[in-house]
Amino acid sequence: MSAGNFSVHQWRARIKKRRGKAFQSVTMKEINLVAMMDMMTIILVFLLKSYSGSALSLDAPNLQYTTSSNTVAPEEALKLMLTKVGDEKTPGEIILGENEPVLKLDSRKLESLKAQAQNQRNYIIPELKMALDTKANNAREIAKAQNKNFEGYILIVADKDSPYWLVTQVLMTSANSGFDKYNLVSIKKDQ
């Protein structure tokens, strides 16, 4: 064997001898990706399972949900959201359906609604009533075309700090329009 004709082992041994510990990095093994892949798969399966657990998807930035220990899962129905009121910068809103703002609840509007409820015992919000009437008529027509009865279920999602008088106005107005079976939406307590 000539000096210039080494086998790989001989060459490595020679380099190692020369460089000492610096040679270790050259021979470092490849990172094992299998463990990471296992972890990723488990996280993915968990996330997918969590997604399928809830049929309801709500997207309201200015709303804090109430919590409940009840375990009844919500079913598909008309959604009515009442966001946080009392903040001057971002006034509350009543949102119907997927994302249809019906009414802005600034301080002036809140005062007038409150006076209406306390002085006249009138719990109907006219703007909301108009929008709900349209929805009820549409729902009735759809139900009729499908040979079904209009059931009047409504999902009420309200901010946890909403005053009861305002929630009552929303409930009374929806009952007045035919949506009188309320499902008050909360987050399950163990979440």
Place this chain on the structure above:
Amino acid sequence: MSKKHSDLDQEGGELNLVPYLDVMVNLVIFMLMNITGFLAFTVLNASVPQISPNVQEARETLEKKKELLLMVRVTNEGFLVEPSVQGGPNLMKTNIPKNGELFNFELLRAQGKNLKAQFPQETKVLIIAQPLIRYEDIIGTMDALRDNEADGDNAMFPDVTLSVL
């Protein structure tokens, strides 16, 4: 021939996991971004008071059935539980004051449990609250009157009617 075969074996020896990992990481990040999907929602059923078209008929039906009329008033001071039975024995009203700033839901649940033991068939409750009570406390009241156990099993009074004081 055999050499060619062994070359093929060597080429397909190790699976390249990097693209698969890329997909996984992207999916996980996407799902974490849409984190609201995590929230599991639940619903509580409620109704508003209804006026019977025939008052006399409604009263007669109530008297005949001797049903429990359970009213729970929610005020700034706390709860007032008012059970009554038309033509039946007098039932004691119970005042449940607030625990500092918080409502005492545990005592309300215990009171509901007592009444449920006396009237096992009854499921209705009328919750009457002051206008400025927070919605969260109304839900808490409904929860306390519905659950026999803290974990939410065995419903006591799940048929809620809401009214304003």
